[in-house]
Amino acid sequence: MNIFTRSALLATLLLAGCASTPNDPTLTLQTKKAPEDYAQCVLPKLHEGALHTTVSENARSYRIVVSSKVAANDVLEAYKGKVFLYERTLLASTFGPSRLERAAQECL
Numbered sequence: 001m002n003i004f005t006r007s008a009l010l011a012t013l014l015l016a017g018c019a020s021t022p023n024d025p026t027l028t029l030q031t032k033k034a035p036e037d038y039a040q041c042v043l044p045k046l047h048e049g050a051l052h053t054t055v056s057e058n059a060r061s062y063r064i065v066v067s068s069k070v071a072a073n074d075v076l077e078a079y080k081g082k083v084f085l086y087e088r089t090l091l092a093s094t095f096g097p098s099r100l101e102r103a104a105q106e107c108l
Contacts (some may be wrong), residue, residue: 025084027101031108035062035078041107042076049099066100074100083108 031038039055039062046053052067064076072088085104097105 027085029083038078045103
């Protein structure tokens with residue numbers, strides 16, 4: 001395989017990984033906080049790390065989306081009693097917890 005073919009194959013694999021969304025959360029946590037209180041704890045921690053976030057809410061949950069320039073967005077969903085983290089970045093948690101994961105755990 002020549003270098004062009006290898007590069008094209010690698011790019012295709014990386015893009016496929018970024019575009020896919022996992023059905024299962026990468027981390028599920030338990031919390032005693034209400035979804036609104038949990039989100040109010042997490043958001044300042046993410047902003048300290050200069051992460052760009054979008055927040056949406058409904059009657060049952062808060063959803064925090066952390067934008068990424070190089071991969072698919074990460075998502076944190078807080079429900080009553082449960083928090084679901086969907087990290088879609090390459091090598092998520094390979095070298096230790098991400099800022100999002102640390103903030104999620106600190107606010108339990």
